[in-house]
Amino acid sequence: MRKLIAIALFFPLGLLAAETGYRLDRSPHKPTDIVSLQSGAKLYVNYCLGCHGLQYMRYNRLADIGLAEAQIRDNLMFTGEKVGDTIGIPMRPKEAKQWFGVVPPDLSVVARSRGADWLYTYLRAFYRDPKTVTGWNNAVFANVAMPHALWTLQGARAFDPKTRAWTELTPGSLGAAGYDAAVRDLVNFLVYVGEPSALRRRNTGIVVLFVLGVLFVFTWLLKREYWRDVK
Numbered sequence: 001m002r003k004l005i006a007i008a009l010f011f012p013l014g015l016l017a018a019e020t021g022y023r024l025d026r027s028p029h030k031p032t033d034i035v036s037l038q039s040g041a042k043l044y045v046n047y048c049l050g051c052h053g054l055q056y057m058r059y060n061r062l063a064d065i066g067l068a069e070a071q072i073r074d075n076l077m078f079t080g081e082k083v084g085d086t087i088g089i090p091m092r093p094k095e096a097k098q099w100f101g102v103v104p105p106d107l108s109v110v111a112r113s114r115g116a117d118w119l120y121t122y123l124r125a126f127y128r129d130p131k132t133v134t135g136w137n138n139a140v141f142a143n144v145a146m147p148h149a150l151w152t153l154q155g156a157r158a159f160d161p162k163t164r165a166w167t168e169l170t171p172g173s174l175g176a177a178g179y180d181a182a183v184r185d186l187v188n189f190l191v192y193v194g195e196p197s198a199l200r201r202r203n204t205g206i207v208v209l210f211v212l213g214v215l216f217v218f219t220w221l222l223k224r225e226y227w228r229d230v231k
Contacts, residue, residue: 022139022164027120029188037065040189043182045076047149048107054087056108057193064196065189111194116187123183126151127159128169139164154179 030036041062060083062072069083077083079090093103111119122140126148129137136151138144139159148154155172159165172179 022121022125024117024121024140025124027116027187028184029116029120029191031188031192033188034066036185036188037192038067039182040185040187040192041065041067041076043150043186044189045078048186049087049089051089051091051104052107053089054108054193055106057087057196059083059085059087061196065192107190107193109194111187111190116191119187119190120183123150123186124154124180125159126154127157127166150179150182153182 059072059077059081060069062076063069067076073083081088089104091104114122118140122138125139126136126144127139128135131137132143134145134147136144136146136148137159139161142161148156151172153172153174156169158167158169160167174182
């Protein structure tokens with residue numbers, strides 16, 4: 001079931017503190033992994049969409065990642081939207097500002113603006129901090145103004161900013177490896193959303209370059225034939 005209020009993934013990006021210099025891990029996402037993309041879409045709908053929409057993405061575009069219209073409607077749509085609608089949030093901006101102090105940002109292009117490595121590291125860098133209002137902080141962004149949206153999956157951890165040592169406080173439902181895989185899937189989905197046509201354009205570009213290569217060979221042979229008798 002969609003988490004509406006308490007879960008505020010990436011919220012609010014505009015109010016986060018300066019970068020901490022924490023080393024970013026390389027994101028292992030794979031744009032061609034359809035199963036991963038579908039899993040990421042499910043995670044996004046269940047843990048993020050209560051507060052963060054994708055205003056530049058329509059539900060029916062998820063057919064690109066192998067989902068039939070019936071699957072999209074039955075598994076990813078819960079508030080009476082139409083399949084052709086953009087992926088919006090149920091909260092009104094006025095209510096969001098009243099509850100959170102700022103409207104949660106749309107995440108349509110967050111993977112393009114922040115980068116996959118940043119997202120992958122950020123989602124795995126939350127830790128308990130009793131000094132903050134939410135009780136959470138983040139090693140990538142100091143004094144993050146949001147709770148850990150996926151903490152039930154990862155569990156709670158402690159972090160020492162000086163030594164940069166991590167300590168597990170309570171285990172999550174997925175375990176360390178399982179949680180890393182879930183974050184990979186979520187990042188994979190956000191990367192796809194940021195540029196849905198990227199893979200198709202890349203494949204088209206490869207074909208075009210191959211055709212141009214073949215044409216170059218024929219052009220060179222034709223030129224050699226024309227200039228063969230020229231001294």
